[in-house]
Amino acid sequence: MSTRVAVFCAGVLFLNVVGCGSGGPAVYPVSGTVTYNGAPVENAQVTFIPENGAPGMGQTDASGKYQIATRGENGAVVGLNKVTITKISSSGPAMPANP
Numbered sequence: 001m002s003t004r005v006a007v008f009c010a011g012v013l014f015l016n017v018v019g020c021g022s023g024g025p026a027v028y029p030v031s032g033t034v035t036y037n038g039a040p041v042e043n044a045q046v047t048f049i050p051e052n053g054a055p056g057m058g059q060t061d062a063s064g065k066y067q068i069a070t071r072g073e074n075g076a077v078v079g080l081n082k083v084t085i086t087k088i089s090s091s092g093p094a095m096p097a098n099p
Contacts, residue, residue: 027059
């Protein structure tokens with residue numbers, strides 16, 4: 001194999017792995033359903049936090065389903081991610097807007 005062909009192949013492989021102009025690591029589509037005690041969890045924030053790169057976020061609907069988006073792209077950064085699910089609910093009266 002000539003040196004030019006080897007350099008060309010390495011360049012093509014690099015662009016496929018890194019992404020051409022993507023502005024960050026590659027993302028892969030992620031979706032799922034959040035349940036608690038068998039019931040869907042509505043309005044929960046689902047966050048995928050990668051070791052390197054921007055976090056991806058999504059919110060559950062009435063049936064507990066979510067879809068993650070990162071940097072405006074559908075998906076989470078490929079690799080190991082810490083996943084957090086946050087649901088805030090109140091059980092008491094609402095606080096006044098201007099105390």
